[in-house]
Amino acid sequence: MTSKKLLPEKTGDMSDWYTTLIQLADLADYGPVKGTMIFKPYGYAIWEQVQKTLDKSIKEKGVENVYFPMFIPMSFLEKEKSHVEGFAPELAVVTHGGGEKLQEPVVVRPTSETIMYSSFSKWVHSWRDLPILINQWGSVVRWEKRTMPFIRTSEFLWQEGHTAHATHEEAKAMQEWAMKTYSDLYKEYFAMSGYVGYKSKAETFAGADTTLSYETMMPSGKVLQSCTSHDLGQNFAKAFDVKFQDQNSIDTYVWQTSWGLSTRSIGGLILAHGDNNGLRLPPKLAPVQIAIVPVRAEDKMLDYCKEISDVLTSINVRVKTDARGDSSFGFRLNRWEVKGAPLIFKIGEKEVEAQTITVKRRDTQEEVTLDRKNLVDDVKKLLDEIQSTMLLQSKTFIEENTREAKNYDEFKKILAEHKGYIKVYWNDNPDIEKKIKEETKAKSSCSPIDWPEGNGVDFFTGEPATRQWLFAQSY
Amino acid sequence: MTSKKLLPEKTGDMSDWYTTLIQLADLADYGPVKGTMIFKPYGYAIWEQVQKTLDKSIKEKGVENVYFPMFIPMSFLEKEKSHVEGFAPELAVVTHGGGEKLQEPVVVRPTSETIMYSSFSKWVHSWRDLPILINQWGSVVRWEKRTMPFIRTSEFLWQEGHTAHATHEEAKAMQEWAMKTYSDLYKEYFAMSGYVGYKSKAETFAGADTTLSYETMMPSGKVLQSCTSHDLGQNFAKAFDVKFQDQNSIDTYVWQTSWGLSTRSIGGLILAHGDNNGLRLPPKLAPVQIAIVPVRAEDKMLDYCKEISDVLTSINVRVKTDARGDSSFGFRLNRWEVKGAPLIFKIGEKEVEAQTITVKRRDTQEEVTLDRKNLVDDVKKLLDEIQSTMLLQSKTFIEENTREAKNYDEFKKILAEHKGYIKVYWNDNPDIEKKIKEETKAKSSCSPIDWPEGNGVDFFTGEPATRQWLFAQSY
Structure with a gap:
């Protein structure tokens, strides 16, 4: 950049x-x-x-x-009728290889069912x-x-x-x-x-x-x-x-x-x-779980950073010390804020002397001070807490944005006001789904497996329906 | 099959x-x-x-x-002249994507220098x-x-x-x-x-x-x-x-x-x-380092196999027990012989009773009997031994098949009688290499980095030469 x-x-x-x-x-x-x-x-x-x-x-x-x-021969895809209909509009086709026109064009795999199952027929x-x-x-x-x-x-x-x-x-x-x-x-x-x-x-x-x-x-x-x-x-x-x-x-x-x-x-x-400050990565997937940022690249601070880094690396925490000389302390703090490291350690003279660590939690923006002596236990606890806090936020958000509609008017009203999930009784019907999508941009998301059958009314047709579905606009 | x-x-x-x-x-x-x-x-x-x-x-x-x-645009490859000359004859070209003819054909990467370095120019x-x-x-x-x-x-x-x-x-x-x-x-x-x-x-x-x-x-x-x-x-x-x-x-x-x-x-x-009996895999790369083959799928034998398997798995040895009911003891032994497992354990009544294991070394075909009590140490030792024996075999083979030639006549004589490497003094010259290849099917392999310069005579031209080269027929 x-x-x-x-x-x-x-x-x-x-x-x-x-x-x-x-x-x-x-x-x-x-x-x-x-x-x-x-x-x-x-x-x-x-x-x-x-x-x-x-x-x-x-x-x-x-x-x-x-x-x-x-590379899959075009003829393989054509063997399963609905499969080729689904994928034909999206294929990349190789027509020339080694300077010559190919006798049969080959496609770059959009998925491997056809080429794999052609082998299965020989293996089984x-x-x-x-x-x-x-x-x-x-x-x-x-x-x-x-x-x-x-x-x-x-x-x-x-x-x-x-x-x-x-x-x-x-x-x-x-x-x-x-x-x-x-x-x-x-x-x-x-x-x-x-x-x-x-x-x-x-x-x-x-x-x-x-x-x-x-x-x-x-x-x-x-x-x-x-x-x-x-x-x-x-x-x-x-x-x-x-x-x-x-x-x-x-x-x-x-x-x-x-x-x-x-x-x-x-x-x-x-x-x-992500939020207005950048990424927020959950600890279990973060390539860098803790960014250690010294105020300046001074020996005393760097030694302390190295000591902390070694301790954490030895218990398999993914740590990176950022002391890059071409950027200020503030710039480096911001880099790891944007990159979403779950914990950011700030190390200055104060921390070295007091044998503490000033820690910023990326998920909540809270700042806490850790004691060097309890580092390992406290870090493990904090990373676990961040992981579960983030999941809870996600769970709450989805629950708060799942609303019920009894009929198509309610459905359209919710969509206009809230977006999010709309829970409805519905008899799965492709023609009706197409119509709803054209009119509202929303389509079915899924019918959750752990929702029991019930005696409901199809939100679109008014007919009896037993399965509940989620509808929403989607990516 | x-x-x-x-x-x-x-x-x-x-x-x-x-x-x-x-x-x-x-x-x-x-x-x-x-x-x-x-x-x-x-x-x-x-x-x-x-x-x-x-x-x-x-x-x-x-x-x-x-x-x-x-996918790399054709124009990227053309930016480095000798690169495109080297790869043009081997390219696979995509001309159609998403049902339409592409404005510029793209190639499937033969190697990624061009697409990566185009990004480097933005990154550096x-x-x-x-x-x-x-x-x-x-x-x-x-x-x-x-x-x-x-x-x-x-x-x-x-x-x-x-x-x-x-x-x-x-x-x-x-x-x-x-x-x-x-x-x-x-x-x-x-x-x-x-x-x-x-x-x-x-x-x-x-x-x-x-x-x-x-x-x-x-x-x-x-x-x-x-x-x-x-x-x-x-x-x-x-x-x-x-x-x-x-x-x-x-x-x-x-x-x-x-x-x-x-x-x-x-x-x-x-x-x-590999040899006439099948693959021989070195322990460090073998997906199955030890194939455990019971004579029959009887409880007593299977229990003993499981006990052995658990012990070895716990020290990270890659073990597989083959008790497949559709094949005889001999067939299963042969399967792992062909698949080149470094060690094959034969487990019968005799072994269960005596608390021993009859072991076949795939590299040497030797059969040894191990004591159940010393299993871990003996297995580690055997796997190390196989690994180093195989490397030594490879080293000896190459040394025995590296011969020196002073001139082109000697060179052709060695090729006719032995194949293998021929060590020569040579002044690297593409035209001469082409000629040698046409006449003998042999080409230069490399000039080893740890061979010192010397005062030699070019085996083909008779001129003074300082570098030594290996020539050979190749895959």
């Missing part, structure tokens, strides 16, 4: 605040090809924290990592070959018209899990395991509350029977689909002929799932927790 | 042995698009071991991970912004005509490090650090000996001043360029206008390096260590 722009206030649709903050906090930059982005070290380091945690959960479940080619023969449990870390390409860094880019990073099972029950359990793993990750690490629920017919993944999603709400009141887990039924199995001989020697199609969480999650993190 | 083919003997050019083994050991499969490959779980797990170790070294050096888009202003030290894990595409799994594929996985420095000395030190890190990794983890040296002018990376390489030899006598580290001088800095104000406020171009190690390394590993 040459000329650092000031951070605008986080109000309205917050797009100016958002894009300015991404640059100021050194998270990302725009790529030269329209809609692409560059993950700078600080932004990528957040993703590495996510990867480390999620990869561990995935491996513990017995899912193994693989890597499939990024008997019930003993099942389940197949694989996962891939990589990038995918969906050529988007309207883009927004992290939230929607032409190329993004993600993991995609793909499994094949002998029974539908097993596949359903896998779909649910993936969503449970994701929602735990969002709550415990991102400190982001949300609803787990089924997507409407119109919003279900192209080729799936059902899609589970984690739906979070941003301070603008718009919601973000934060990751998805699909029950693919036997749709792809039939398209790609993935069959096995069961224990009675009968040929049966496998039951499949796929599930993914992407760098979009980091966009959600920025939007959900 | 439906019908498992038997492993042919590892002789001749060994390509049939190699491709059959990759399928039998479940390392990889062919992708649907020509020249691409699928990394199956077992093959990818070896890459994950490499990543874990190398990523740690990279981070300890202060290099930070990033992610740049895979003052000497205080230097050095820039970044690394990227990902895949790149080079459309190859002749492909071979792992060794040469159209898309491959790698890391690419990219740095910018204020002085040439600093950049040179970085180039050497990267190669030292790679050669240590090859020796300590891959158990593969080799030469570190400079590439000839003809073989230097397109756009670099010099290229350092780690050159290993395969049992066929052909050599493999196993990773490279480039001193880019100011070539790209000038092409992309990456300048900084030095401490005297003078505008200066940065000095740059780039360095990469790819999944080609796994191809080298397979070729170097």
Whole structure:
């Protein structure tokens, strides 16, 4: 950044605040090809924290990592009808390779169902070959018209899990395991509350029977689909002929799932927790959990900073001392405020002499003084407190912004006054959803899995309805 | 695999042995698009071991991970003349995106110098912004005509490090650090000996001043360029206008390096260590260091296997118990022989009763009996021994297959009789190298950095020469 722009206030649709903050906090930059982005070290380091945690959960479940080619023959996509309809408008197509025109154009993967399941058909023969449990870390390409860094880019990073099972029950359990793993990750690490629920017919993944999603709400009141887990039924199995001989020697199609969480999650993190002063990162995902900022680069202060830093590093706290000579104390404090370090340590002569540390909590802006002697215990306690405070804020915000509507008039009135979630009884119907979206810009978010059925009235048609849904405007 | 083919003997050019083994050991499969490959779980797990170790070294050096888009505008590549000449014949070109023809075609990165350094020009202003030290894990595409799994594929996985420095000395030190890190990794983890040296002018990376390489030899006598580290001088800095104000406020171009190690390394590993019975994996990279194979799936045996497995897992040994009911004891033993687990534990009634373990060393085929009581110490010792034995084998093989030639006749005679390395005095000359290659299929491998200058005679021209080079046929 040459000329650092000031951070605008986080109000309205917050797009100016958002894009300015991404640059100021050194998270990302725009790529030269329209809609692409560059993950700078600080932004990528957040993703590495996510990867480390999620990869561990995935491996513990017995899912193994693989890597499939990024190039998929166009003909593969065409095998599953609704899949190709869903993805065709967003494909990047390679027509030339090695100086020659290709005989068959290939697409850069928008997702890997088709290329993976073509292999599954070769790998699976008997019930003993099942389940197949694989996962891939990589990038995918969906050529988007309207883009927004992290939230929607032409190329993004993600993991995609793909499994094949002998029974539908097993596949359903896998779909649910993936969503449970994701929602735990969002709550415990991102400190982001949300609803787990089924997507409407119109919003279900192209080729799936059902899609589970984690739906979070941003301070603008718009919601973000934060990751998805699909029950693919036997749709792809039939398209790609993935069959096995069961224990009675009968040929049966496998039951499949796929599930993914992407760098979009980091966009959600920025939007959900950032404030007028910059980022606020939850301790469990912050690349730098504590920024140690000495007033000046004097030996006495630097020694004290090093001592503190060594103690904290030894208990695996991620610490960075910022004594960069080209910037003032105030500038350096502000740098870590903008970058959202959960704790900022201010170290001056006073602190060195008294063997204390002046600490700023980034989440609440409170300042406290710690005793050097109790440093380890106090730091652990503070980081835990910040993590849980941020989750509680998120939970409260969503609860306060979930409102009920009995009919379409109430629905429109709430939308005009509040945004946020609107809870309604509704009979899932794609034509009606389309109409609502055209009229209000809101669409269904999900039907939460832990909401029981009831005897209600469809808010749009007035007919009897048993399932409750959340509607909202969304990213 | 439906019908498992038997492993042919590892002789001749060994390509049939190699491709059959990759399928039998479940390392990889062919992708649907020509020249691409699928990394199956077992093959990818070896890459994950490499990543874990190398990523740690990279981070300890202060290099930070990033992610740049895979799409690069064609015009970026054209900015550095020799770079585009080197890569143009191998590019994959995207001409359509989102259903429309693109205004400017984009290429899928063959390497990321151009897209990264275009950003460096925006990131670097003052000497205080230097050095820039970044690394990227990902895949790149080079459309190859002749492909071979792992060794040469159209898309491959790698890391690419990219740095910018204020002085040439600093950049040179970085180039050497990267190669030292790679050669240590090859020796300590891959158990593969080799030469570190400079590439000839003809073989230097397109756009670099010099290229350092780690050159290993395969049992066929052909050599493999196993990773490279480039001193880019100011070539790209000038092409992309990456300048900084030095401490005297003078505008200066940065000095740059780039360095990469790819999944080609796994191809080298397979070729170097495999034998007529299958893979032989060095313990430090083996996804399964010990395969525990009970004679039958009986409770008593399974309990004993579990006890052993728990003890070893607790000291971080990677263990897998194979009691799959659909295959015999002999078949399961053979599976881990083919998959190259360094140690195979055979557990029968005899072992349970005597509280012993019958162990097969995969490297030497020796069988030893371990006492359950000394298990932890004995296993550690055995794994260390296998690792060092395999490295010693590799070192001895290369030494025995490095021969000297005084003139071109001797050179051709050695090639006809032995293959392997030929050590010669030579004045690096691209025209002569081309001629030698056409006549003998051999080309320069490298000029080892630790070989002193001498007063020699150019083996081809008979003129005085001071540097010694290695020539060989190569992959």
